Amino acid sequence: QTGFRWLLVSLTAASVLLWLRVVGWKPSCSGIFILLVLTLGSLPAAQGIKLQQLTLLVAAFLAVAVVLAACNRLLLAGMFMALATIKPQLALLPTAWFLLWTFADWHRRQKFVWGFSSCLLALVLGGELLLPGWIPRFYDAVAAYRHYTGAQSLLDVLLTPWAGGVLGAMISLAFARVAWRMRRIPANDPGFAFMA
Numbered sequence: 545q546t547g548f549r550w551l552l553v554s555l556t557a558a559s560v561l562l563w564l565r566v567v568g569w570k571p572s573c574s575g576i577f578i579l580l581v582l583t584l585g586s587l588p589a590a591q592g593i594k595l596q597q598l599t600l601l602v603a604a605f606l607a608v609a610v611v612l613a614a615c616n617r618l619l620l621a622g623m624f625m626a627l628a629t630i631k632p633q634l635a636l637l638p639t640a641w642f643l644l645w646t647f648a649d650w651h652r653r654q655k656f657v658w659g660f661s662s663c664l665l666a667l668v669l670g671g672e673l674l675l676p677g678w679i680p681r682f683y684d685a686v687a688a689y690r691h692y693t694g695a696q697s698l699l700d701v702l703l704t705p706w707a708g709g710v711l712g713a714m715i716s717l718a719f720a721r722v723a724w725r726m727r728r729i730p731a732n733d734p735g736f737a738f739m740a
Contacts, residue, residue, distance in 0.1 A: 552593050555604035562607040566737040602631045610740045613731040622659025641739050648727035
């Protein structure tokens with residue numbers, strides 16, 4: 545547990561450095577130190593480290609996938625995106641963006657899909673080999689989780705379920721519109737990191 549806790553600290557710090565690289569921001573050494581302290585000292589990161597949440601591991605996988613895509617290492621980027629699907633609710637939108645971006649220039653970007661699908665298939669088959677029948681049990685656990693938590697989004701709680709649903713749909717449509725417009729940008733463009 546101690547080793548995993550320090551791994552999460554290291555990966556969270558590395559994620560900050562990776563995102564700085566992707567967006568092309570080069571702060572001074574003191575600026576980087578301040579960003580690291582603010583990130584590691586933030587409540588979500590501190591709780592994630594304390595509780596050993598896999599969310600921090602997934603965030604690192606996503607950062608690595610974006611950096612690899614920006615370096616035109618699409619096969620590896622797809623593999624890291626597949627690893628991020630260990631928490632599907634976190635990987636859904638970034639994966640959707642990557643797939644839209646890939647299909648917008650299939651000839652040059654198809655390696656992402658091959659890396660993603662091969663790694664995802666290996667994860668699913670490996671999981672089935674180690675724990676036969678895990679997929680239906682995972683689905684049942686998700687359904688039970690939605691039932692005992694009330695399945696409300698933050699928007700539903702802050703507003704009302706109806707208003708939260710409407711606002712959520714509007715945000716989703718706005719995101720889809722922006723994603724469609726930006727689908728052809730190169731991976732080394734700062735807009736790509738914004739979408740990811």
